[in-house]
Amino acid sequence: MKGEDIVSAKEKVNIDWENLRFDYIKTDFRYISRWKDGKWDEGELSEDNMLSISEASTALHYGQQCFEGLKAYRTKDGDIQLFRPDENSKRMAVSCRRLLMPEVPEDKFIEACKRVVKANEQYVPPYGTGATLYLRPFVIGVGHNVGVKPAPEYIFCIFCVPVGPYFKGGLAPVNFNVAEYDRAAPYGTGGVKVGGNYAASLLPHEKAVKAGFADCIYLDPLTHTKIEEVGAANFFGITKDNKFITPQSESILPSITKYSLMHIAKEYLGMEVEERDVLVDKLDEFAEAGACGTAAVITPIGGIEYKGKMHVFFSETEVGPVTHKLYDTLCGIQIGDIEAPKGWIVKV
Ligand code: PLP
Numbered sequence: 001m002k003g004e005d006i007v008s009a010k011e012k013v014n015i016d017w018e019n020l021r022f023d024y025i026k027t028d029f030r031y032i033s034r035w036k037d038g039k040w041d042e043g044e045l046s047e048d049n050m051l052s053i054s055e056a057s058t059a060l061h062y063g064q065q066c067f068e069g070l071k072a073y074r075t076k077d078g079d080i081q082l083f084r085p086d087e088n089s090k091r092m093a094v095s096c097r098r099l100l101m102p103e104v105p106e107d108k109f110i111e112a113c114k115r116v117v118k119a120n121e122q123y124v125p126p127y128g129t130g131a132t133l134y135l136r137p138f139v140i141g142v143g144h145n146v147g148v149k150p151a152p153e154y155i156f157c158i159f160c161v162p163v164g165p166y167f168k169g170g171l172a173p174v175n176f177n178v179a180e181y182d183r184a185a186p187y188g189t190g191g192v193k194v195g196g197n198y199a200a201s202l203l204p205h206e207k208a209v210k211a212g213f214a215d216c217i218y219l220d221p222l223t224h225t226k227i228e229e230v231g232a233a234n235f236f237g238i239t240k241d242n243k244f245i246t247p248q249s250e251s252i253l254p255s256i257t258k259y260s261l262m263h264i265a266k267e268y269l270g271m272e273v274e275e276r277d278v279l280v281d282k283l284d285e286f287a288e289a290g291a292c293g294t295a296a297v298i299t300p301i302g303g304i305e306y307k308g309k310m311h312v313f314f315s316e317t318e319v320g321p322v323t324h325k326l327y328d329t330l331c332g333i334q335i336g337d338i339e340a341p342k343g344w345i346v347k348v
């Protein structure tokens with residue numbers, strides 16, 4: 001389906017919005033564009049949620065693929081808006097360059113996001129349910145190729161799924177342990193959003209869950225002394241003197257939520273903000289801590305288990321007051337209840 005595509009909704013969907021989890025369901029349309037002979041085609045919406053690709057695709061063998069995650073939000077007056085899609089587009093371009101894949105131009109990326117959301121409008125959760133429409137853009141290397149070299153062809157696709165909280169309980173604190181594995185190497189691909197980082201995280205994640213934790217914390221791969229990531233989210237801590245602290249490292253994914261929270265903490269809540277090392281054996285500098293990301297939103301960290309000892313921050317059952325304010329302000333901006341900084345909101 002080309003050109004103006006479908007804007008009309010199919011029959012109303014019957015979804016229990018309040019109880020949605022972060023699970024796949026098939027929505028009606030996804031956007032697909034193909035790159036061949038040096039250029040992207042116009043792209044189209046498709047009802048088919050299956051991709052047919054060469055068995056020799058680099059995405060299957062050599063991990064030549066990257067992805068993004070962003071959300072569409074329903075406002076009080078029924079509009080739909082995206083949160084900082086330009087930042088996802090820019091980050092995806094960095095990932096593509098790192099893996100020698102063609103970049104998707106920003107206007108094409110944002111237009112594709114809008115088309116997918118419009119075509120699946122009935123899946124955008126109602127205002128006030130806490131649920132959102134998660135968009136998953138990705139680029140994969142396809143075409144016939146067997147040597148370790150960049151693919152001859154690429155697919156850029158965006159599908160969408162209505163989702164609830166990524167970590168069970170939403171704003172209820174959850175506990176993490178410290179992984180005995182690294183998710184990325186020094187000077188490797190930790191700072192870009194490529195599938196290989198997530199493949200490396202599957203085993204440590206499963207071990208953490210089996211041990212009773214929501215997920216695991218990754219330390220810096222060189223010295224194993226500094227906190228880097230909280231599963232598939234960034235870490236932040238609030239010091240006892242009310243500073244917003246978040247780790248800085250080349251192997252951390254530059255979280256759009258984290259940079260948004262740094263701005264919110266400074267400009268909306270008047271806090272001091274610092275991006276710097278967070279030592280895993282100095283956790284008592286923090287009164288509160290949290291994980292942040294598109295899927296995780298803000299998930300308060302109850303405690304972190306490290307070397308057999310549990311360090312509890314504010315509480316294992318209650319969200320701390322600063323984390324709560326950050327959450328309310330971020331979500332308020334995303335759903336249009338609080339005025340956003342210029343350029344953060346793109347109407348669909
Ligand atoms: N860190 C990792 C490893 C992630 O997968 C994500 C999710 O995208 C994040 C952090 C959070 O990034 P963002 O806030 O841009 O979603």
Ligand code: COI
Nearest residue numbers: 069070232293294295296
């Ligand atoms: C996101 O927050 O968008 C993520 O990519 C996290 C995870 C679902 C991979």
